[in-house]
Amino acid sequence: MSKIDIRTVNVVQYVCPLREGGSLPAIVKADDGFLYVLKFRGAGQGKKALIAEFIGGEIARAIGLKVPELVFMNLDDSFSKTEPDEEIQDLLKFSVGLNLGLHFLSSAITYDPLVSNVDAMTASKVVILDSLISNIDRTAKNTNLLNWNNELWVIDNGASFYFHHNWKTWENHLTRTFPLIKDHVLLQKATSLEKASEDIKQTLTANKITEIVSNIPEDWLISEADSMSPTDMRNAYIEFINAKLSMIDLLVKEAEDAR
Template structure:
């Protein structure tokens, strides 16, 4: 289970995208980027963050520590921004924290080189979880102490927004043409050979055990949180076995509106779902 702490001070919002995460200080003296259950995408975004982040970590990719973080909405009373106040009021209880990496900078392909092996591992992982939000428009990669760190996986696992069609959605391939690391010649076959055998039932069970029951409860079609965990594990196991053969890297699309969902981009004119 992820370790747990309590937020004691709301510091500032981070206004990239539509989820409005915020920087908070906690009673363990740590500083975290907090993602809220009351945000527009709801708890499924937090489920995706935990599954993807903890899976990536176990596959040897760098992800900031994820924690369970309790919020008392009273800490937002002094916040002058009405939107932030409403978000805090709607998010009392258990939320998700990500370790804040002080001094980190956003990934710039012109300033930071990535070898084909590392690029391949990240592209293969994003294909596994169907991450639609690591494109050249919005890499969601940080450079910290000279290393590459993966962040923001709330838009992955797109199929869990519609479980009746999840199997068909998860069976699709992955177009990495717009991926932030596509220009580095990612060696996806080598990554698949290395990583796919490590996505075992035991590993998936360990990862899914990190997701709090209350974020999995009351999902239509599933009697218990554990039944839902099994559904996630089955889809990821099936996808891991073959997704390396179904990754395509072509020419990037022209600069145009992102195909990510509107709740992610913060633009109401964007579509409510994304296909990849």
């Protein structure tokens, strides 16, 4: 399996905010000439949302789902100085440094469960992905999926791994299933869960999980509010994902029963 190579680019132009996102992401241009959706470290859930977004996105890619390229984006302090909107000005000020960008899929449309098509295998993989990463935010109200070039693309995994908002109790989450899967937007179309889980067991190896987690920028793992070291946090993410993978049959049964 190919090694992950995450590029780092610099923001050269703030194009416009995306008002539909609660954390006010923005479309920006980078020094490679491409447009990206920029997720800010200074937004509500801070760097933890970026970590969840990154791990979730790269796991999705590893199991064969379509995910826009993820890049690390350097933001300097010049943008906040020229921004007239006070809310955005603050966000830019608090986000100086390394942020996360998703390649902007021009003219993509939001997945609509009533009209969009998705094959059973893809739907099943997305359902299992969200069980594995405990993603509470892929519902009919907020699908966090795009249709682009007649294919389903997975975006916005920032609400995953919610155990990391309280490191003191993270180990309690290791043996839990994911009952909230009952609200998943793709659950009814996920009719190949068993076959998808076999495929995921083959592709999401322990080495791949370690490689993804090792690519999290050190800076994102440092917080005055947390007593755990970056190394301990990395090990916790790895242990959590492996624990969920070891109970994938249970998670599949839970999803089957909910469906």
